[in-house]
Amino acid sequence: MLIDKIIIEIDKVVKTLSVKAVSIREHPDANINEEEMSESQKKHSISLMRINHCGEICAQALYQGQALTSRNQDTRELFENSAFEEIEHLAWTSSRIHELGGRTSVLNPLFYFASLTMGVTAGVIGDKWNMGFLEETELQVSKHLSENLEEISKHDTKSIAIIKQMKEDEEGHAMLASQSGAVELPDLVKNIMRFGSKIMTKTTYYI
Ligand SMILES: [Fe+2]
Numbered sequence: 300m301l302i303d304k305i306i307i308e309i310d311k312v313v314k315t316l317s318v319k320a321v322s323i324r325e326h327p328d329a330n331i332n333e334e335e336m337s338e339s340q341k342k343h344s345i346s347l348m349r350i351n352h353c354g355e356i357c358a359q360a361l362y363q364g365q366a367l368t369s370r371n372q373d374t375r376e377l378f379e380n381s382a383f384e385e386i387e388h389l390a391w392t393s394s395r396i397h398e399l400g401g402r403t404s405v406l407n408p409l410f411y412f413a414s415l416t417m418g419v420t421a422g423v424i425g426d427k428w429n430m431g432f433l434e435e436t437e438l439q440v441s442k443h444l445s446e447n448l449e450e451i452s453k454h455d456t457k458s459i460a461i462i463k464q465m466k467e468d469e470e471g472h473a474m475l476a477s478q479s480g481a482v483e484l485p486d487l488v489k490n491i492m493r494f495g496s497k498i499m500t501k502t503t504y505y506i
């Protein structure tokens with residue numbers, strides 16, 4: 300029943316925003332030693348990881364929107380693993396931010412609900428559009444993570460290990476969406492998505 304699904308999803312919302320995320324896989328930076336960094340390098344890393352953490356909060360919302368609206372049980376099950384990997388990303392970025400002495404973004408709930416709205420809207424339009432939306436999101440995220448690798452301090456080997464593993468996972472998610480019948484989104488939609496993520500990255504860098 301729809302109401303049951305909605306209750307389950309609301310429960311996930313509360314957990315995503317309040318409960319500590321867990322990772323089954325070992326954190327990618329678990330066996331890497333902390334290197335010496337200047338205060339400004341550390342601050343930059345915190346900001347970049349804060350953006351990535353908010354991105355993972357948004358990923359939770361997108362996959363929940365997808366699960367909530369997908370008409371196809373097989374598709375829903377197919378994406379359970381991707382959704383779980385996003386929870387692991389949440390755990391990795393969150394613990395890295397705290398290790399560096401930073402905090403997560405106060406804007407997380409706002410971007411969470413914005414993403415959920417977009418995910419549900421894409422899902423309501425149809426599965427192939429939902430897949431297209433997921434694929435495009437994952438591609439944009441992986442491009443963003445590549446840029447992160449360019450600009451983060453080379454001494455922050457722990458964050459680098461996390462970002463690299465996330466990038467690999469996001470590329471896998473994009474591939475899965477593509478194989479599941481994703482249609483290519485119109486350029487206008489892609490640009491709106493880029494604009495939305497620009498607002499997110501510019502604000503969560505600071506707060
Ligand atoms: Fe992710």
Ligand SMILES: [Fe+2]
Pocket residue numbers: 358381385437468469472
């Ligand atoms: Fe992903």
